Amino acid sequence: MKEYTLFAKVYDEMMDRIPYEDWKQYLMMHMYRVGVPACGHIAEVGCGTGTMTGLLSDEGFKMTGIDLSEDMLRIAEARQKQKEKNRIEYICADMRDFSLREKQDAVISVGDSMNYLLSEEDLTAAFISVKKCLKPGGVFIFDLKTDYFFGNVLDGHTYRDRYNDFLCIWKNVYNRQNRIHEYHLRFKSRDRELNEYREVHRQRAFSADEIIRSAKKAGFTRGRAYGAFTFDKPVKNSERWYIILINSEV
Numbered sequence: 001m002k003e004y005t006l007f008a009k010v011y012d013e014m015m016d017r018i019p020y021e022d023w024k025q026y027l028m029m030h031m032y033r034v035g036v037p038a039c040g041h042i043a044e045v046g047c048g049t050g051t052m053t054g055l056l057s058d059e060g061f062k063m064t065g066i067d068l069s070e071d072m073l074r075i076a077e078a079r080q081k082q083k084e085k086n087r088i089e090y091i092c093a094d095m096r097d098f099s100l101r102e103k104q105d106a107v108i109s110v111g112d113s114m115n116y117l118l119s120e121e122d123l124t125a126a127f128i129s130v131k132k133c134l135k136p137g138g139v140f141i142f143d144l145k146t147d148y149f150f151g152n153v154l155d156g157h158t159y160r161d162r163y164n165d166f167l168c169i170w171k172n173v174y175n176r177q178n179r180i181h182e183y184h185l186r187f188k189s190r191d192r193e194l195n196e197y198r199e200v201h202r203q204r205a206f207s208a209d210e211i212i213r214s215a216k217k218a219g220f221t222r223g224r225a226y227g228a229f230t231f232d233k234p235v236k237n238s239e240r241w242y243i244i245l246i247n248s249e250v
Contacts, residue, residue: 018111020051020052020055021055022229023052023110024052024055024056024059026229026242027052027056027108027110027141028056028059030141030226030242030244031106031139031141034139034244034246035137035139036105036106036138036139037105038060038061039060039061039062040061040062040104040105040106041061041062041064041102041103041104041105041106042056042061042062042063042064042104042105042106042107042108043063043064043065043066043100043104043106043107043108043133044056044063044064044065044066044107044108044109044110045066045067045095045098045107045108045109045113045114045126045130045142046066046067046068046095046109046110046111046113046114046116047065047066047067047072047073047076047090048067048069048072048076048111048113049072049075049076049079050065050073050075050076050077050079050080050088050090052108052110052111053065053076053088053090054076054079054080054083054088056108057088063088063089064088064089064090064091064100064104065088065089065090065091066090066091066092066093066095066098067090067092067093068092068093068094068095069092070092073090073092076088076090077090095109095113095114095117095126095129096117096122096125096126096129097125097129098129098133099129099132099133100133103133103134103135103138104133104134104135104138105134105135105138105139106134106138106139106140106141107130107133107134107138107139107140107141108140108141108142109140109141109142109143110142110143111143112143112144112145112203112240113142114126114142114143114144114206115144115145115181115203115204115205115206116201116202116203116204117204118180118202118203118204119204120206120210120213120214123206123210123211123214124213124214124217124218127140127214127215127217127218127220127245128217128218128219130218130245131218131219131220131245131247134247135247136247136248136249137246137247137248138246138247139244139245139246139247140220140243140244140245140246140247141242141243141244142242142243143228143240143241143242143243144205144206144211144240144241144243145181145203145205145239145240146205146234146238146239146240146241147176147179147205147207148236148237148238148239149205149239149240150172150174150179150181150203150205151174151176151205152237153239154172154174154181155172155173155174155181156172156173156174157171157172158170158171158172159172165189165190166187166188166189166190167187167188167189168185168186168187169185169186169187169188170183170184170185170186171183171184172184178204179204179205179206179207180202180203180204181202181203181204181205182200182201182202183200183201183202183203184198184200185198185199185200185201186198208225211243215245219247219249220245220246220247220248221248222245222246222248223243223244223245223246224243224244225241225242225243225244226241226242226243226244227240227241227242228240228241228242229242
């Protein structure tokens, strides 16, 4: 994913406002509710610079991080080297086509990484790859930004965020017909490499029907959906969904 080449340099600072600790606790509550064992094997798809991977590793889970960006993974690995315990394996791979040596108790994907899949076919391919890596009874837990969020919260808005060493201006454009959202990012920085640097990120909103069809094609027969950070069913104005797919194979 070439969009994350230079963006990797500033990603952690931009994501510093995300309450990762709260997200971790929410994920763990879901995992324990569906029987993921303490100290189980978990893979994170779209792990980025490894923040969540590291937090779950600190909880005793045996973690594997998967991401398409080599630049992101270099940062994740450098962070991991500062720790003496709970070694994390990082793998550079496409979420639509990856494999692991060991079957996992759970696969997770947070921070709307799955929204970067831009078609139902891509979503199905990712689900197939995940299912192949799960133990019988293993679970796939992931989040998705919704059509409501892209269309009613972000679309048409431009934001300016100032950080320690750079300014980020990001414009939001949502196409309601193909459900593709574009983030037009412009960075201003004293760093020569980032000065006036621009990127465009694209994400797609998936409907409930598309998720169900893709899950069935991948062989998942059981699943649950929640409004983000709740244990309630999603509602019309949910901005983010959490989906749990269960590998029912014995």
